[in-house]
Amino acid sequence: MVRVIVNDKEVHVPEGETILTALKKAGDAVPTLCFFRHMYREASCRMCLVELSNGKLVPACAYPVSDGLEVRTDTPRVREARRTVVEFILSIHRIRCWSCPRKGGNCELLKLATAYWVEGIPVCSSCPLYGKDCLVVKGEPCLGPITLAGCGDPCPSNGSPCIGCRGPVTRKDVLEAAAQFYVSNGVELKDVLEVASMFWEGLPNYDALKASLEEAFEKALGGGTG
Amino acid sequence: MRLARVEEVDRVFGHLELEVLKDGVEVKAFFKVTHGARFIELTVNGRPYWEVPYIASRICGACSIAHYVASIRAVEHALGLDAGEWVEDFRDAVNMVQIAQNHLVHLAFLALPDYVEVQGLSDLKSRAGRLVVNSMKLNAACLKAIKLIAGRIVNPNTLGVGGLLKQPFKGPLLKAADYLRECEALAREVVDEALTLLEVPELKDPANNCIAVRPRKTYLTTGDEILTSAGLSFKPSNYKEHLEEVQPEYSNSKAVILGGAPVHVGARARYELLRNYLHDLNIPEVDLGNPFSNLIIKAAEIPYCITAAREILEDLARRTADAVVDPPRDGGEGEGVGVVEAPRGLLIHHYAVSGKRIVNANIITPTEINARHIEASAKALTVSSISDGRPLNADKLQRKLTMLVRAYDPCLPCAVHVSVVRGRMHA
Numbered sequence: 107m108v109r110v111i112v113n114d115k116e117v118h119v120p121e122g123e124t125i126l127t128a129l130k131k132a133g134d135a136v137p138t139l140c141f142f143r144h145m146y147r148e149a150s151c152r153m154c155l156v157e158l159s160n161g162k163l164v165p166a167c168a169y170p171v172s173d174g175l176e177v178r179t180d181t182p183r184v185r186e187a188r189r190t191v192v193e194f195i196l197s198i199h200r201i202r203c204w205s206c207p208r209k210g211g212n213c214e215l216l217k218l219a220t221a222y223w224v225e226g227i228p229v230c231s232s233c234p235l236y237g238k239d240c241l242v243v244k245g246e247p248c249l250g251p252i253t254l255a256g257c258g259d260p261c262p263s264n265g266s267p268c269i270g271c272r273g274p275v276t277r278k279d280v281l282e283a284a285a286q287f288y289v290s291n292g293v294e295l296k297d298v299l300e301v302a303s304m305f306w307e308g309l310p311n312y313d314a315l316k317a318s319l320e321e322a323f324e325k326a327l328g329g330g331t332g
Numbered sequence: 333m334r335l336a337r338v339e340e341v342d343r344v345f346g347h348l349e350l351e352v353l354k355d356g357v358e359v360k361a362f363f364k365v366t367h368g369a370r371f372i373e374l375t376v377n378g379r380p381y382w383e384v385p386y387i388a389s390r391i392c393g394a395c396s397i398a399h400y401v402a403s404i405r406a407v408e409h410a411l412g413l414d415a416g417e418w419v420e421d422f423r424d425a426v427n428m429v430q431i432a433q434n435h436l437v438h439l440a441f442l443a444l445p446d447y448v449e450v451q452g453l454s455d456l457k458s459r460a461g462r463l464v465v466n467s468m469k470l471n472a473a474c475l476k477a478i479k480l481i482a483g484r485i486v487n488p489n490t491l492g493v494g495g496l497l498k499q500p501f502k503g504p505l506l507k508a509a510d511y512l513r514e515c516e517a518l519a520r521e522v523v524d525e526a527l528t529l530l531e532v533p534e535l536k537d538p539a540n541n542c543i544a545v546r547p548r549k550t551y552l553t554t555g556d557e558i559l560t561s562a563g564l565s566f567k568p569s570n571y572k573e574h575l576e577e578v579q580p581e582y583s584n585s586k587a588v589i590l591g592g593a594p595v596h597v598g599a600r601a602r603y604e605l606l607r608n609y610l611h612d613l614n615i616p617e618v619d620l621g622n623p624f625s626n627l628i629i630k631a632a633e634i635p636y637c638i639t640a641a642r643e644i645l646e647d648l649a650r651r652t653a654d655a656v657v658d659p660p661r662d663g664g665e666g667e668g669v670g671v672v673e674a675p676r677g678l679l680i681h682h683y684a685v686s687g688k689r690i691v692n693a694n695i696i697t698p699t700e701i702n703a704r705h706i707e708a709s710a711k712a713l714t715v716s717s718i719s720d721g722r723p724l725n726a727d728k729l730q731r732k733l734t735m736l737v738r739a740y741d742p743c744l745p746c747a748v749h750v751s752v753v754r755g756r757m758h759a
Binding site: 244246260261263264265266269300301304 | 379380383386387483484488489490492496497498656658659
């Protein structure tokens with residue numbers, strides 16, 4: 107057994123184990139994505155970064171324990187690093203929340219993004235309406251696919267379409283995928299822009315957003331498959 | 333000569349000023365709404381009709397449900413839709429819970445400190461701690477019930493044009509009814525304690541001219557007829573023949589007159605006109621000719637609303653109906669007026685729909701209607717407390733005027749939804 111100090115708390119763990127085991131024993135949770143077995147290999151997501159007493163940031167899931175190791179799980183450096191990690195993961199994430207099986211409360215990425223103040227995931231990620239219940243599938247110009255999540259989706263979960271009050275997602279690939287989704291369900295660009303104008307018309311980037319949406323719809327109508 | 337001036341009335345929603353002047357022999361009162369104009373009627377113009385309730389409910393955060401319901405009913409009348417009895421009852425129940433919650437906040441937190449003669453809520457807690465804590469509990473229970481059945485505390489989103497957007501099942505309806513049943517006794521206790529503290533000043537209403545919506549069923553349910561103190565009744569669609577909107581130069585809000593005289597809406601007006609529709613409202617002895625009695629009726633309405641809403645919810649749970657409709661998107665031509673008893677009184681939404689869009693909107697809020705009545709009451713109050721052209725006690729008069737304004741519970745953000753722009757009256 108070796109002695110590890112986690113946030114000033116002493117725990118004893120068998121030799122050869124990782125810091126993560128020590129953290130679990132100390133009851134100090136750190137965010138991990140390890141259980142996505144096929145998505146992230148060990149120590150590649152860097153979500154579980156912790157700070158050692160020498161100032162090094164190391165992944166808790168891979169770093170072996172040694173006697174007298176001091177670990178801190180919640181320092182400004184750690185938080186900043188994790189925030190960057192979430193941003194990186196989100197930047198390579200293929201956002202198709204409207205057809206994701208994890209939508210409706212099980213999206214780990216959304217939970218992490220909310221915890222570390224990273225924006226960019228659409229409302230569909232937390233919307234509980236699946237399949238034929240989805241308002242876009244019903245042909246409504248619901249702004250869920252292109253509005254930032256984090257509001258707790260009170261509108262779609264109560265049957266009324268999202269009206270975009272939390273602001274738009276501006277990533278081009280998301281807009282293109284959303285346009286595909288709209289087009290395949292017969293929702294027209296003019297209807298989407300009509301709803302969008304209610305809250306977004308005054309935004310400084312509204313013209314650029316409108317142009318991107320128009321382009322995305324054009325691309326989707328030009329023979330793309332859903 | 334200036335007799336009294338209340339520069340900024342605190343403990344009301346929004347900003348206002350009250351000034352009483354003596355012009356020769358005549359005393360004049362000015363109810364100046366200084367809250368910035370919001371142009372909601374202009375925003376609504378040109379929008380598709382199914383979006384209007386979303387926008388209109390944002391006129392007010394305190395009584396968003398009343399605006400939502402009035403707006404939905406106006407659109408339904410314009411398009412000739414009927415939501416059915418079940419849905420209407422559901423809307424009534426939600427509206428009633430909100431009326432109770434609004435009255436409670438006004439009574440316990442905004443108005444009562446005046447009568448206990450303390451500065452505000454934090455001081456009130458040392459004088460009537462139990463009342464404050466119980467009021468907060470009651471407030472939380474009402475909000476919980478609203479959230480459960482209407483989806484959200486502010487701007488609820490299960491209500492829609494033509495029907496509901498989400499089916500409220502038996503379980504949530506009964507659970508909300510349970511929340512309300514649990515706080516019924518608490519509500520009576522709070523109100524009884526508040527009523528012992530409320531000793532309203534004497535004042536004779538100079539213009540006893542009230543209007544209210546005739547309920548479909550019991551007291552405070554929605555309806556499609558407006559009653560007046562003069563024994564008149566008219567359809568909401570004819571409101572322009574009776575109610576005249578004027579824009580005073582000194583105010584950011586419009587004012588409304590009925591037959592050239594000030595008119596009062598609110599709890600007192602409702603009680604005066606709709607007593608026959610009551611089956612269980614314990615009102616203490618009250619002089620209805622006194623505008624301050626509005627506060628007492630408001631207090632009495634709190635337990636009534638909670639009980640009535642609970643009964644409606646239980647009834648709805650017994651006869652569950654499929655209330656969800658696909659939102660109507662076909663469009664149509666027509667004009668519609670929706671009226672509802674908001675916490676502060678009669679609320680009118682009037683829309684003209686052409687195709688799928690709103691082409692004209694007019695909204696009249698209770699505070700707008702009361703504006704002239706507040707002026708008349710302020711004048712009467714000042715006249716009763718001056719001798720030889722000077723106030724007997726300037727500080728006391730000023731305090732009484734502030735109390736008077738609070739007794740009406742004006743909501744200024746509601747009142748300033750439209751104003752004069754470059755000398756032209758919009759909408």
